[in-house]
Amino acid sequence: MANTAKFNRQEVLQKATWLFWQRGFHATSTRDLQQATNLRPGSIYAAFGSKSGLFKEALRFYAQNRTELLQQCMDGGKTTIGGLRTYFRHILLDGDADTPNELCLLAKAISELDESEEELLGEARTLLAAHGAKFRQYVEEAMANGELSEDTDSDLLARQLQVQMIGLRTFLRATADRAAVEHMILKLFDSATARTTG
Amino acid sequence: MANTAKFNRQEVLQKATWLFWQRGFHATSTRDLQQATNLRPGSIYAAFGSKSGLFKEALRFYAQNRTELLQQCMDGGKTTIGGLRTYFRHILLDGDADTPNELCLLAKAISELDESEEELLGEARTLLAAHGAKFRQYVEEAMANGELSEDTDSDLLARQLQVQMIGLRTFLRATADRAAVEHMILKLFDSATARTTG
DNA sequence: TTTGTTATTGAACGACCGCTCAAAATTCTA
């Protein structure tokens, strides 16, 4: 059972995720991945099975990181809504050098893949839905806290937040207009709290 | 100056656009395009220069069609805001069989392409900005009509509409939840008219 | 019909793709 001294799987996943996030699934070649991870093809194929297998793990790695970041923002904020706003601001306005692309990797995968790559597309959809469920959970927490009216439609508001996040990230990539994005974030959290959302 | 009997350029562009829209730029091969258009490589290269050249023209073809559709929705609606809502509903809820993909081709291109394909990325950004300018023009028309308050921030509202459109289309591709999208369209046009947006 | 011009054809080029596998190196067991 010799199982030591292998490459650091997390480190490899991190580099592969960065590359896929930057270039997309189809435009990233296995040789790009070999170079970035400093691994020979056999090692990659033994560990991940295929390029698709590696991409699937990269999607999970990315989603896991995002969930942890969201958790940190919620833990650090005074209010639940404030934590969500911090998460929005962090992803949309702070993510500069530590990110290869303005977009969400899951949204990018859902955009790039077509129905013939069902397994990867399904994985991305599942992970994005799980993140949306986190949003709903926090919306409900805010309702319980009295930060949101009791007749708020938590499903609707959580979906609206996710739609906004995805739309704003694409808008940012399209225009690079950070001031406009900052303005829209302000308006978004104004309206989410000021109105009855149910 | 023999210049007759050539293939129908619009028809070829329509088929190429469909294929790019369905599969994306990288995943569409020149042989796919040859088969779909029933042209041999030399004809395509003589007419469009390269795969990139054809894609660029496909982007323009798509944008032109969308602009015409928007114009039709505006002409057919009783009010300016009503026309915009018709456009949203048409693209998000009616586009089933006549469309290969839930997403906007321009947004899909901006998502897929990276900075190394600067020319195509720039073209997609320019065309998307032009469409956003149309939105702003109609928002200002609605202000002049009295459909929107005079202190509406037309830049902001037009950008919000574009962000929503892009976000909703991605959400639809991710979840296929048409009921949720319909609900969010209703809320969107409620809030755009009911609130002071400036 | 002849001639000059343009459009179409389809074979094929070199490059790169995802991936395999026998051989070599390394690590674990004893």
Place this chain on the structure above:
DNA sequence: TAGAATTTTGAGCGGTCGTTCAATAACAAA
């Protein structure tokens, strides 16, 4: 330290990629 098990290596397979171009066909002008 000897032998078994595992991991790493890198050459290279068959296939597809975007693109080219000489040969052919179709056309307009004379």
